């Protein structure tokens with residue numbers, strides 16, 4: 001058991017996306033993690049129902065990752081990323097390329113998901129310019145999309161709370177497709193809902209409005225996670241793909257949460273059978289152990305840069321692009337994915353996982369349960385005038401009862417490490433059911 005920190009110990013850290021004053025009045029402190037469990041400062045085990053922040057698909061303290069990172073830090077702790085390389089960065093890129101089945105030919109490293117999104121948007125604009133299409137600068141995102149917190153990602157993102165403070169400082173020339181969430185038509189679905197494919201046609205409307213010659217790219221999350229598990233209607237992503245292809249607009253998938261097995265396939269593009277031109281990843285790329293993001297591009301994107309004049313092809317990059325420790329964690333993670341049958345395991349428990357979630361139907365306040373792969377969204381009716389209060393209460397109680405859930409508004413999002421077993425699924429949903437039965 002660790003000595004609890006005092007109020008003054010807590011004051012200097014300005015916590016991200018946190019109600020700081022609330023938190024510091026009654027802190028929740030994690031001190032260690034192993035496998036499927038965290039441990040708090042009072043020594044309680046807490047079942048990780050969210051894979052940290054969607055970023056620990058292989059479970060915590062994976063010995064192969066621990067030793068790979070330890071070895072890397074003792075061998076090459078840092079290497080400049082501009083005009084110099086180190087072997088692991090090239091090895092990881094090649095392995096990642098193979099992990100896409102060779103469909104994507106190059107990988108650009110970043111330090112986070114937000115950086116990956118901004119990088120993808122910049123690559124899209126630079127791609128068009130390099131081909132003489134310099135007027136193609138408009139970007140299209142989607143309502144309720146989350147693409148991180150950089151100015152690019154915020155601008156294409158569709159969350160009012162993230163945008164309102166920054167208003168006119170956001171990128172100009174950005175439109176948003178409507179989101180696809182529809183409780184009246186699609187409540188209590190397993191997999192892709194039936195209704196809403198036509199919403200992709202809104203893209204045609206924007207093309208008519210602006211002309212395709214001014215539009216660079218469309219960016220969407222294949223499954224939106226942070227805004228409450230929004231699953232694309234059947235055929236929706238393919239229709240977006242078709243419209244983009246028809247008009248020479250690049251399609252970008254933000255796979256920061258869906259990449260690395262969340263749907264039981266390496267990437268969501270494999271699950272849906274729809275290939276974007278560019279996609280972003282982060283999180284599971286290193287099992288959350290070292291921060292890293294990566295942008296994957298198709299050969300035609302990369303070729304456009306390599307056919308230009310000699311010299312630096314893309315004026316963009318980060319001090320920590322391809323950090324040796326992150327590369328070591330990434331390589332070890334891929335080894336585990338490939339050698340330990342992680343996707344096979346996830347697919348073998350996915351149905352049990354989804355059924356366990358749907359068994360909560362009928363409990364008080366539950367107005368929707370939606371599931372796909374190893375993701376569950378449980379939507380609760382909001383208390384009038386207090387959106388988010390009910391789910392936040394569930395989150396607090398869950399933590400006290402030894403399960404970690406994530407809430408966004410009044411939606412509970414669950415996305416456990418893929419190594420979860422049936423006994424953990426029983427523990428998670430058993431405890432959650434007991435909490436839902438007694439929520440105000």
Ligand code: PMP
Nearest residue numbers: 112113114146147148254256257
């Ligand atoms: N895109 C998506 C789809 C995400 O879910 C997130 C993070 N939850 C991000 C981008 C931003 O990633 P990061 O927090 O690593 O910057």
